[in-house]
Amino acid sequence: MKKTITIALSAIILMSCGDSNTSKMEAELMNRTIDSSQSVSISRDVLDEMMQTLPSPIETANLITQSKSSFNKALLIPAQNAENFPNKYAQALALGGYGVDLGYINLNNKMLYVVEYLESVNTISKELKVNQFLDFSTLNNLAKNRDNVDSLIRISTENFNHIDEYLRSKDRGDLSVLILIGSWVEGLHMFNHIAKEHPSPEITKRIGEQKIIINNIYAILNKIDKVAYYRELKGKLNGLKNVYTNVKISYIYKEPITKEVNGELVIEDGSESVVELTKSDLDAIDKEITKLRDSIFIIYK
Secondary structure (H helix, E strand, O other): OOHHHHHOOOOOOOOOOOOOHHHHHHHHHHOOOOOOOOOOOOOHHHHHHHOOOOOHHHHHHHHHHHHOOOOOHHHHHHHHHHOOOHHHHHHHHHHOOOOHHHHHOOOOOOOHHHHHHHHHHHHHHHOOOOHHHOHHHHHHHHHHHHHHHHHHHHHHHHHHHHHHHHHHEEEEEEHHHHHHHHHHHHHHHHHHHHHHHHHOOOHHHHHHHHHHHHHHHHHHHHHOOHHHHHHHHHHHEEEEHHHHHEEEEHHHHEOEEEEEEOOOEEEEEEOEEEEOOOHHHHHHHHHHHHHHHHHHOOOOO
């Protein structure tokens, strides 16, 4: 996973992780036997394939903050909801969502809200027994200066890597996937708000590209749905997956770009994607992501 993080900073997804990787994940999962108990083990290879398509919460928040959209507290999951998530699955999804929210707050320098959202993240991370890996003090100090964004992303990513390694070592790697799904849902929700407030071809393209992400998420959930929570989550994703069938994505191949970043060799995919979706498609995606988000993050209107 660590080798994919730097590459993920350049975009919401890696366009090189398309149908071939989805097929690989499906084949891996189909060969596994999953009992009906409320736990599931996913192999490291399958998790790594999934991780390659999803940025960490702070990376998502940074991409959102780079847009022209002004800060909007109404976009956040209510901080008080942290006490209400009933099980480890819902808590893992919420940890990803709150991670995006906290990054969004910090990167917009809205320190007024930092404490309550730190408390929310801390509450959930304690329930999941991963709070020891979150360096809140250092992250807060870095967040006070917008020039520290690179360091903020690096340390936040390291924190997530530690959580991920710990969960895998305890055969709880599926919760790492849920954390990233939660951050993806919150990020897509915010991108749809930006698309309505400041429409642009780039934002529209990013939203359309999420068709690859949801297909990869669905591929995993489809093979582990003997666990009740994953079966229910897959059902909640159906509406969003269905509206994305109208989105068309094609690719223009270009040679990969190799460069050195902080002493490490990084290979960036030079290919470009062409996304076709209509205003009607955008409205349908917005409706479905709002419904999904309200459900998993317990949002009451």
